[in-house]
Amino acid sequence: MKVLITGVNGLIGNEIAKEFFGKASFTVGTGRGAQRCKSLDLYVELDLEETSKIRSVLDQVKPDVIIHSGAISQVDVCEENKEKAFRINVQATKEIVSWCSDRNKRLVFFSSDFVYAGKSLSYDEQDFQSPVNYYGYTKMMAERCIYENLKNFSIIRPVLVYGLKDSAKRENIFSWLRKDLSDNKIVKIVYDQWRKPTYVDDVALATASIVFGKFTGSFNICGPQEYSVFGFAREIATILDTPLANILPVSGKDLNQAGDRPPITGFSCKRAKQYFNYNPRSLRDVFPEILDC
Ligand SMILES: NC(=O)C1=CN([C@@H]2O[C@H](COP(=O)(O)OP(=O)(O)OC[C@H]3O[C@@H](n4cnc5c(N)ncnc54)[C@H](OP(=O)(O)O)[C@@H]3O)[C@@H](O)[C@H]2O)C=CC1
Numbered sequence: 001m002k003v004l005i006t007g008v009n010g011l012i013g014n015e016i017a018k019e020f021f022g023k024a025s026f027t028v029g030t031g032r033g034a035q036r037c038k039s040l041d042l043y044v045e046l047d048l049e050e051t052s053k054i055r056s057v058l059d060q061v062k063p064d065v066i067i068h069s070g071a072i073s074q075v076d077v078c079e080e081n082k083e084k085a086f087r088i089n090v091q092a093t094k095e096i097v098s099w100c101s102d103r104n105k106r107l108v109f110f111s112s113d114f115v116y117a118g119k120s121l122s123y124d125e126q127d128f129q130s131p132v133n134y135y136g137y138t139k140m141m142a143e144r145c146i147y148e149n150l151k152n153f154s155i156i157r158p159v160l161v162y163g164l165k166d167s168a169k170r171e172n173i174f175s176w177l178r179k180d181l182s183d184n185k186i187v188k189i190v191y192d193q194w195r196k197p198t199y200v201d202d203v204a205l206a207t208a209s210i211v212f213g214k215f216t217g218s219f220n221i222c223g224p225q226e227y228s229v230f231g232f233a234r235e236i237a238t239i240l241d242t243p244l245a246n247i248l249p250v251s252g253k254d255l256n257q258a259g260d261r262p263p264i265t266g267f268s269c270k271r272a273k274q275y276f277n278y279n280p281r282s283l284r285d286v287f288p289e290i291l292d293c
């Protein structure tokens with residue numbers, strides 16, 4: 001099976017490449033600019049904003065499965081650059097969907113918990129979508145295009161993914177907190193947003209189970225433990241043995257972020273557990289391996 005992973009230099013894409021490299025018969029990654037992910041048989045530069053080039057790259061590579069992780073994942077960037085965000089997060093996905101539909105190829109798409117309004121820690125896959133920011137809207141629009149045009153697809157919605165910043169440019173809550181707390185800096189962390197943070201390796205493992213198991217439809221996946229983000233930061237500080245006093249509680253409004261955040265998001269992961277025995281690890285379970293690197 002030839003797998004093509006878009007956004008392969010990013011946090012999730014890079015981890016997925018590590019999972020597939022050597023297991024798939026051929027693992028291809030695409031990204032913007034130079035290759036940073038090392039676990040690939042082939043890297044092809046592909047700027048998703050140049051939507052007219054997408055089909056020719058896919059015709060050249062001829063993948064059996066496309067794992068579409070590439071997107072503007074910064075919520076505030078999407079809020080402040082709506083046209084660019086639509087082009088990359090929706091229009092590019094439409095091009096990929098059309099290519100998959102013409103050739104009956106399989107698509108695995110990364111959506112987000114941010115398609116939901118943010119009132120529950122146990123959203124299931126059929127729950128009503130009502131995004132509170134433009135990033136979430138682009139994910140909902142991309143999902144709609146997939147549902148309307150494909151049968152052979154899987155949609156994966158993770159929550160607040162964290163892990164070591166291997167090749168990713170974008171920080172994640174663990175990477176920047178570990179750095180700032182270890183540098184004894186004061187950080188302001190929201191006490192009014194609740195999440196079930198997801199370890200990036202568990203996202204990669206779930207993706208492999210879905211692809212190799214040929215499971216279709218949507219899968220809400222997240223970590224096993226619910227936290228206020230403030231509580232999650234305090235757990236990281238406790239394990240790092242850095243001063244808890246360096247973490248100041250603030251409200252989401254105090255962060256003055258361009259995009260609203262859904263207050264409470266999380267999943268029961270019932271479908272993922274049923275289909276491929278999804279068994280995510282907690283922060284404490286994974287800390288030794290994260291710290292080791
Ligand atoms: N992280 C999280 O908490 C969650 C992420 N997701 C989704 O999962 C996917 C992966 O997220 P994550 O790995 O965390 O995010 P990253 O930002 O780390 O990775 C996204 C990748 O997409 C690439 N990209 C952005 N714009 C373009 C473009 N125009 N052309 C080509 N590539 C582009 C980025 O390139 P570059 O490396 O050059 O910046 C980056 O490598 C995204 O679709 C995101 O929306 C869903 C839920 C939670």
Ligand SMILES: Cc1cn([C@H]2C[C@H](O)[C@@H](COP(=O)(O)OP(=O)(O)O[C@H]3O[C@@H](C)C(=O)[C@@H](O)[C@H]3O)O2)c(=O)[nH]c1=O
Pocket residue numbers: 073074075076111112113114158159160161171172173188189190193229255261
């Ligand atoms: C930068 C910052 C963030 N936070 C909180 C806000 C939020 O709850 C959490 C993460 O903030 P960020 O702005 O990094 O990420 P945010 O955009 O909130 O996270 C989202 O990313 C996209 C890709 C998704 O799809 C979502 O699932 C989710 O993970 O940390 C603070 O409390 N203090 C800070 O200084």
